[in-house]
Amino acid sequence: MFGISLLRREVPDELITRHQLRGRITRRTKEADEELLFLDQHCVPVLPVWKDGQLQIFAWGNRNPGSRLPHTNWCLIDSLKEGRWEWLHPVEVCIPASYACDRGVWYLVTEGMRGIIVEEGNRQVVYPLSQQATHYYEVMTRNRRMPVFLGETI
Amino acid sequence: MSPRNQIIGHLDADCFYASAERVRHTGLQHIPLGVLGNQGACVIAKSYEMKAYGVKTGVPIWDAVKLCPHGVYIKRDFHWYEVLSRMMLDYVRTISPKVEYYSIDEFFFDASYLTRQFSGSIYEVARIVQNDILKKTGVPISIGISRSRTLAKLASDYGKPFGCFALLDEDEIARFVEAIDIQEVTGVATRSAIKLSEHGIRTCGDFRRADAKLINKLLTKKGEALWWELHGDAVTPIATQRPMHKAIARGGSIGESTNDPDILQAWLVRNVERLVEAMYWHRYVTNRLSVSLAYKEGRHCSDRCKLPEASNASELILPVAKHLFERCWIRQMRISHMHIIADDLQYLGTHQRSLFVTQSPRLDTLKRLVNDKLGRFKLRSGETLPLVEIYDDDAHQYDICDVYGKSCF
Ligand SMILES: [Mg+2]
Numbered sequence: 001m002f003g004i005s006l007l008r009r010e011v012p013d014e015l016i017t018r019h020q021l022r023g024r025i026t027r028r029t030k031e032a033d034e035e036l037l038f039l040d041q042h043c044v045p046v047l048p049v050w051k052d053g054q055l056q057i058f059a060w061g062n063r064n065p066g067s068r069l070p071h072t073n074w075c076l077i078d079s080l081k082e083g084r085w086e087w088l089h090p091v092e093v094c095i096p097a098s099y100a101c102d103r104g105v106w107y108l109v110t111e112g113m114r115g116i117i118v119e120e121g122n123r124q125v126v127y128p129l130s131q132q133a134t135h136y137y138e139v140m141t142r143n144r145r146m147p148v149f150l151g152e153t154i
Numbered sequence: 155m156s157p158r159n160q161i162i163g164h165l166d167a168d169c170f171y172a173s174a175e176r177v178r179h180t181g182l183q184h185i186p187l188g189v190l191g192n193q194g195a196c197v198i199a200k201s202y203e204m205k206a207y208g209v210k211t212g213v214p215i216w217d218a219v220k221l222c223p224h225g226v227y228i229k230r231d232f233h234w235y236e237v238l239s240r241m242m243l244d245y246v247r248t249i250s251p252k253v254e255y256y257s258i259d260e261f262f263f264d265a266s267y268l269t270r271q272f273s274g275s276i277y278e279v280a281r282i283v284q285n286d287i288l289k290k291t292g293v294p295i296s297i298g299i300s301r302s303r304t305l306a307k308l309a310s311d312y313g314k315p316f317g318c319f320a321l322l323d324e325d326e327i328a329r330f331v332e333a334i335d336i337q338e339v340t341g342v343a344t345r346s347a348i349k350l351s352e353h354g355i356r357t358c359g360d361f362r363r364a365d366a367k368l369i370n371k372l373l374t375k376k377g378e379a380l381w382w383e384l385h386g387d388a389v390t391p392i393a394t395q396r397p398m399h400k401a402i403a404r405g406g407s408i409g410e411s412t413n414d415p416d417i418l419q420a421w422l423v424r425n426v427e428r429l430v431e432a433m434y435w436h437r438y439v440t441n442r443l444s445v446s447l448a449y450k451e452g453r454h455c456s457d458r459c460k461l462p463e464a465s466n467a468s469e470l471i472l473p474v475a476k477h478l479f480e481r482c483w484i485r486q487m488r489i490s491h492m493h494i495i496a497d498d499l500q501y502l503g504t505h506q507r508s509l510f511v512t513q514s515p516r517l518d519t520l521k522r523l524v525n526d527k528l529g530r531f532k533l534r535s536g537e538t539l540p541l542v543e544i545y546d547d548d549a550h551q552y553d554i555c556d557v558y559g560k561s562c563f
Contacts, residue, residue, distance in 0.1 A: 007181060028224045029203060031184035098181060099226055104219055108179060108228045136229060140194035140215055154229065 001104065002073075003039030004097035004113070006048055011036050011055065019046065019057045035098065040073055047126050050094040051117065058117060058126040069120050075127035077148055080116065090116035094150060095128055102141040111150040160388045161276065161322065163265035164298045164306035165246060165283075168315040170259035171199035174235045175228055177292035186225035188218055198230060202315060233529035235259075240526060241291045249283060254392045262306065262392050265299050277320040284318055301327065301386035307340055308358075327386055332359035341380055346373050358384055398499060402438065404428040405493035411450035413488045416540045418479075423537040425494045426475050430468045430518055433496060437503075439464040440496035443471060445478035448491035455482040464500055468518050471496075 008025055016022055016036070024037045038047050038060070045060040061073035075085065096112040115128040129148040137146045137154050146154065167173060171189040176182045186204035188197040197218045200209050207222035215227065239258045246253050249271060252264035265276065272279045280297045287295050296317040298309025305327060309319040312330075321327055336358055337347045349372045355361050361369070362384050370378040382389045405425045412418065422445075433440065444458035457478045465471060475494055483489075524533040 028185050028226075033181055033183075104223060105215065106224065106226045108175075108182065108226055110179075136190075136192070136194040138194075140190060140227065142216075 001039075001041060002100070002102050003037060003041070004047070004095070004100045004109070005035040005037050006096055007098045008034035008036050010096070010098075011048065015055060015057060021057075039101075045073070047095050047115070047128065049115065049117065049126050050096060051091075055096070058124050060126055060128075062125055067120055067123075069118060069125055070127070072127070074130040074145070075116055076145075077129045077131045080129065085116065085118070088118040090118050090127075093117050093126065095126065100147065102137075102143050102146070105141045107140065107154065109149065109154075110152050113147040113149055160301070161265040161268075161299060162301065162303055162306045162388055162392065163250070163263045163268070163280070164300075164303065164310045165242075165261045165263065165287075166296050166298075166307075166310045166314075167242070167259035168294045168296055169199060169201050169205075170293065171230060171235060172201040172204075173293050174238050175231075176201075177238065178234065179228075182226065182228075186222050188215075188222075188225055188227045189230050190215060190227050191230060194229065197227075231529075232258075233531075237526060237529055238291050238293055242287055242293065242295070245287055245290055252392045252394050254394060259293075259295075262303055264392055275320075276322070277318065280318050280320060284316070302383040302388040303390050303392070304339060304341075304380055304383035305331070305386060308334060308338065311338070324386060328359075328362070331362065331384060332357065334358040336361050339380060339384070341376065342373075346377065349373070396436075398501070399436065399438070400499075401495050401497035402429060402432050402436070402440070402499065403493050403495040404432060405446075405491065407491050408489060411488035411490040413485060414540075418483070418489060418492075419476075420538045420540040421492055422475060422479055422494070423472065423535045424541060425492060426468055426472045427521075427531070427534060427538070429494050429496060430466060430471060433466040433499075434518065434522070437501055438496070438499045439466045439502050440471075441498035441500070442496070443474050443478065444493075444495040444497070445475055445482060446491075446493040446495065447479075447482055447489050449484065450488040450490045453484070453487065455484065457482040458495075460498075466502065466518075469516070 021036060025034055026037055027034050039045070040060065046057050047060045049056050049058050062069040062071050069088070079085065080090065093115050094112050095115045097109040099106050100109050113128050115126050117124055117126050130145045131148050133144050133146040134153060138144055172187045175187065175189065184203065186207060187201040188204050188209060189199040190196065191198045195214055197209060197211060197213050197215065199211060204222050204225050207225070209218045209221050209225070218225065235258060243253065243255060243261060246261050246263055250263040250265065250267055254262040256262055268279045268283070269276055272282055274282070276299055280299055284295055284297055287293065294316050296310045296314045298306045298312065299320040300306040300309050300322065305321055308331065309321045310317065313319045321330055334357060336342050336350060336356060337344070339358065350356070350361070353364070353368065353372070355364050361381065366378055366381050369381045379389050408421045440461065441464045442458060442460050444456055446454070446456035448454050459474065459478060461470060461474060521533050525531065
């Protein structure tokens with residue numbers, strides 16, 4: 001159970017319409033800012049990605065049994081460093097986030113997380129990077145892994 | 155001014171840690187917010203929105219999440235809270251010559267001067283102060299104004315959040331405190347409350363009606379002081395200065411014991427930076443410096459010397475500390491603990507300046523200018539670079555004792 005949310009005002013309307021994301025708009029309290037949810041439990045999991053200077057939406061991980069892409073939602077940063085993704089020519093990208101939720105615990109994210117995009121035919125898939133959790137993160141979420149955040153340690 | 159005419163203000167930030175996070179993360183407004191301790195296990199502070207879900211200070215994160223699943227959690231950052239705390243303190247010092255730094259988000263101040271500085275009733279002026287602080291720091295605060303510290307604190311509590319309450323009239327004071335549980339008063343612990351209740355004293359009203367001599371018998375002189383305070387007599391003055399320290403020391407364990415000269419040098423510089431900071435905070439200069447080393451192999455070694463002039467400048471203190479370190483360092487042994495101690499202290503400004511030496515703390519001033527805005531150690535000596543794990547790991551707790559007046563988490 002992992003997910004992120006992005007302030008709704010940071011996402012262009014056109015993108016929301018094109019990817020039918022309107023149902024994912026929510027707010028935590030009546031007065032709070034609207035957020036757009038991206039959960040790994042959505043039937044079609046997707047993530048927002050900064051690519052080629054604009055915000056785009058990509059499939060999150062590979063769930064297609066017929067595909068040769070790794071069948072996972074995450075890319076372990078060590079496996080990337082060891083070159084095990086090299087054959088897929090991964091491109092590093094930023095996944096912007098305002099908040100993230102791991103095992104039910106929502107926490108603040110200052111900028112976002114790092115990820116990679118890989119291609120198969122004309123299909124592009126994003127895998128967020130994961131690493132060993134810090135002590136703080138593991139106690140907070142009970143997860144031994146955590147995303148690789150942009151410009152901060154949690 | 156006689157204590158009878160004195161007006162005391164108590165200023166208390168509203169859910170300070172949560173408010174401080176909202177200053178720099180504005181999107182957190184109106185969101186139930188929990189601030190977690192260093193380990194990530196416990197909620198050490200929360201916003202009013204989270205409190206409304208029954209999340210109490212000190213509860214484990216997993217219980218808090220059950221009560222408030224859509225709340226957002228964030229790690230505490232004392233360095234940032236301290237930046238804001240000092241901004242608030244600086245402001246309060248412009249409106250009153252007598253300010254007591256009671257804790258990281260609470261100050262007492264002499265409010266008698268307020269109506270001379272601003273026009274309006276004391277209540278209107280307190281509102282101006284409240285709005286000024288919000289504008290300048292982004293932190294919402296509550297203010298209580300009354301005849302004594304104890305009453306001012308009760309008054310600031312009463313209006314929270316963003317409360318402002320002036321309690322000066324004697325009849326009004328009597329009516330206000332009448333039904334308040336005596337345990338709400340700072341300084342009345344559970345044990346004292348039990349003793350009082352054995353004599354039928356449960357509320358502040360009961361307490362005020364009791365004989366002062368009885369209170370003295372039950373709760374000693376301190377308890378009797380509260381009795382006077384609740385009657386509007388400011389018997390406990392605003393303490394603008396704490397009693398002077400005998401010595402200020404910074405240091406402790408250096409993590410893994412080592413005899414690596416670069417790492418030891420880095421620790422020395424770091425501890426001097428912390429010492430200089432602490433002296434500046436307390437407005438001290440020192441006449442004498444000691445360095446004390448403990449070795450993993452079990453030996454201790456220390457040395458001290460008199461400074462050529464009383465100082466709090468790292469330009470003078472660092473070379474002296476290095477000299478002392480060299481004199482007591484046994485090279486083949488691994489150091490486990492290091493302390494730098496300044497004693498023979500004087501208040502800054504009261505000391506005699508030497509005609510010849512005088513080191514002006516130019517570097518320290520520059521560091522302070524930057525760090526007061528960004529947080530402690532953002533600008534620091536390059537000699538501390540080998541201490542990667544200390545400065546890179548945001549979760550470190552090595553210098554938490556340097557954050558003055560924080561709650562103990
Ligand atoms: Mg407070």
